[in-house]
Structures are given as structure tokens and as C-alpha cells.
Amino acid sequence: MKSKIENQKSEMDKAVHPPCGGCCTRLSGFGVSIGSNTILKDINLHVHCGELTAIIGPNGAGKTTLLRAMIGEIPHRGELHFVHSDGSSFGKPRIGYVPQKLDIDKTSPVSVLDLFSSLNSKFPLWLGHVPADRRSSIEMLKMVEAEEYIDMKLSQLSCGQMQRVMLALALSPTPDLLLLDEPIAGVDRTGIEVFYRIVSRMRHEFDLSIFLISHDISDVANFADRMLLLNRSIVCDGTPAHVLSSPETKQIFGVDFSSAGAGSKNEKPFVERHNCPTCGNCIGHDSDNPFDGFDKLTTSKLRAGRSQRTDGRRQQ
Template identity: 45%
Template structure:
């Protein structure tokens, strides 16, 4: 996927300005930036939910496809894009199970009726991709942050997309769950040759999994390896933190 000159304005205010970068197959790219930097707007533009200026060019098998600002694609086959939103909250007393949630999202079957075996098997197979088969009959309200992310990730992988976008997947996840989720993403990108694009505020783990980091604040301020971005003056000026291995900045 290639973005060129992507700009988004809402009610006369520039939200994104001239954003440009490549996302290659099998690559994990982390998007960082302060609140209000336009990260969610960028995701929604890629998903075709917002009008924009510029171009988003996909290069799947069969030739490139260009997504137009109205959300349509031309010049080739548009690839599948999977999306994991920020984790919703569920009441701990909510009786909805993972199976109910999965079937409601993937099948035209009334969840108040007994769920046929084929839907149960499909949901179990999808959860198996994220090593979450044991969650099938658990109530959604009883899941930990990491377990909920597994369920949402399994949904995004049904069917397996070419590009996987995750909005703050590490938010609300404990250290153990975070480690498991990052290992899973690495496994998925290797197994399916996925392009993975995720936003995060957890800078300390970037060098463990990200091939590239994009620092965004309405426009791309810095792009490169985790160390290049975390050690940059642009990162310090944005977050007033000194990180990375490239030395401190005055």
C-alpha cells in the first residue's frame, strides 16, 4: 500500500496534511503521535470511510488498485483490509458469549435461536488462528483485555485480509497479554504475509516488533526504524521524552 499526498479536512480544518508512506507485505508498521494527531482519521481514510485528497494505491496480486476519495477502487482488485477497533467495553454481567458475539458479527443467524454446529465450528476455527479456542463459550464481559483483543483480532481475520489495521491494540492489556499479542501479530504476519499497521502509545516495546515507525501530528514528522524515530529531535519535541539508543538530544 502506498499513500501519496493524502490530506483530510473537516469543517475547514486540516486534520491530515500531505501524508505519504509505503506499507510493504509482511511488514509491521507502528503509528505514533499525540492525541488529536489524526491517527484514527488516517485509518478511516484507508478503510474508505472518509473523503480525502491524494491517492492510496494498493498493489495486490493481479495489479495495482487505486482507492478513490468516494471509497471505490479502480485499476485493479482492491485487497481485503481487516480492522480491529479500540476495544469496546462489556458489562461483567452481560450474558453474551464469545460465540454469540462472533455469530452476530459474521452470520445472518438470530442469536436467540440455538446456534447450528457449522457456525460454532467456523467460530472455533477463527479463534484457533489466535490461539483462543478456549474462549468460545466465555462471556464477553468476563474477558481480560488481552482475551478481548484476541476475539476482535479473530473477527478481523475472517476472512484473512491482505492488510490488518489495529487501533490501539495494547490499550487495556496487561504486560503478559501485551507480550502474547505482539508475538501473535508477528506469527500472523509471517504465516499469512500480512501488512500490519497499528497505532500505539507504548513506545517501550516498539523495537521488539515494529519494522518501521511513523510519527504523525497532522503530517508525518519522522519515519524510520524504531530507534531512528525514538532518538529523533522530532520525537522529543512532540512528547518531551528521551528514548532510543541513538543518544540524548539537547
């Protein structure tokens, strides 16, 4: 008997979009208001497959609100669409989400396997675990190098271990867009390096678009292709080197981060520049924009990545 996870993958195979030729996730006129208080306004951008976009900004800038609105947890204005390279809309993207933290009762006996089974099994947890659920859960955890946590209690996990467990859950079914809300908060240096290594591998293997909120600006500058400075609206958008050396960043934070951006490996984005027929002159494609987006790339890497991901799913 198939587990719920296996059934989800089977259903997902039927909905897989074609191999990537420059697909993107587009936000148009995105905004959030609570009563008369405007939290976010005029968010217009798109993120291409395989691109890691870091979101930075002061406290209260609306960073977490943006992610929560994207997953539908908060009412919002505007639209969120996944768009094919030919300009046709695929509808809303599949989204994986890792929140800042998961509050766990320290006295709870719930294990990692219990968590996965409760979310993915068609049977009540009190009936016990079926072998198929255990196998599926282990395979999910292997993606994030966390299979050894399968029988550990959630209350025993460190911050870094918990984030990897949550990441495994967010990657099933494989999303088009992965949202990470301060995933390394409270994680030690070794855990940070492991987490970024895993995320980097995931986006290469699955051609994921990733939004990552971080207050650790120096670290994230070394991994991001693109950076957004958010303060209720997009204040600055570009490579980490551009954003961190901008006067807007210095004005908001009162700190000169230019050395953090200028020395990063991502002065040139991982997602090389290419024609994008899906979105015209939106943010990131205007020739006057310092990001000067996506005007010269052959998309063979992205197309191969998306095709490999699609073929892999269909063989499951």
C-alpha cells in the same frame, strides 16, 4: 449447509492476488479535514507485504483518524490502493481492523460464540447456533490462541482476551492490511507479550501488512520494522532506531527515546530491502531518506509466504 464464514472464504479464493514479489499498499495524497480544520494532510507512503509499521505521535496527531479514514469510516482526500509487483492496481486492499476498545454492557449475556455467529451466520441468532458456525468460530479463535473463550460472555473477558477475540474477527477473511488501534491499551504484561507474539506469527504466516498505533513506544520499538512519527502529517519515517533518535521525536515528546530504538532488534527491518517497481521514488524509496527503502532484497520469503497463503485458501 455451508456457514457464512465458509462461503466468504470460497468467494475470497476467487479474488486472491498472485504470489507476492514486492506488493504494497499505497496511500497517495491522503488527508482529512472537518470544515476548515485540517486533521491530516499530505500522507504519502506505502507498506509492503509482511511489514509491521508502528504509528506514534502526540494526542491529537491524527493517528486514529488515519486508520478510520483508511477503512472508509471518515471522508478523506487521496487514494488507497493495493498494488501488484508489476505496478498494476488490485484496487483497495482487504482490511482487517481492531479498534481501541469495544464497549460492552456488563450485564449482557452475549457470548463470544454469539458475537461470531451474529456476524457470520445467515440465520437469526435466536434460532440458536448451527454446528458449522461453532466449528468455524473455533477455527478462527485458534489462530489467536483464544479457542477456550468460545463460550465465555463478552462481559467476562479481560482487555487482553477481548483484543484477541477482536483480532480473530479482523483476520477473517484474511486481509491484505491489518489495522490495530492501540491494541495493548489496558493489557497486562503477560497479555502484551502474548499479543505481540500472535501478531508476529500472523504476519509471517499470512504475509500481512500491519499498521499499529501505540503509546507504549519502548515495547513497540522491539517489534516494528518501520515507525512513523505522525503529527497531522508524517514528521519522520524510518526504522524504530532512526525515528526514536531523531530530533523531531525528542522535540514533540520532550523525551529522549534513542535508547529504546537503538537497542531494538529492528535496526534492520524484518522486510529486507528490495526493488519496488510499483511505486518509484515515493516515501521510503528515496535514496536520501534515512529509511533508504527496499533496494536490495530477494523476495523469496515474501513470495513463498504469499504462495503458501494462497494455496492454503484454495484447499479449504
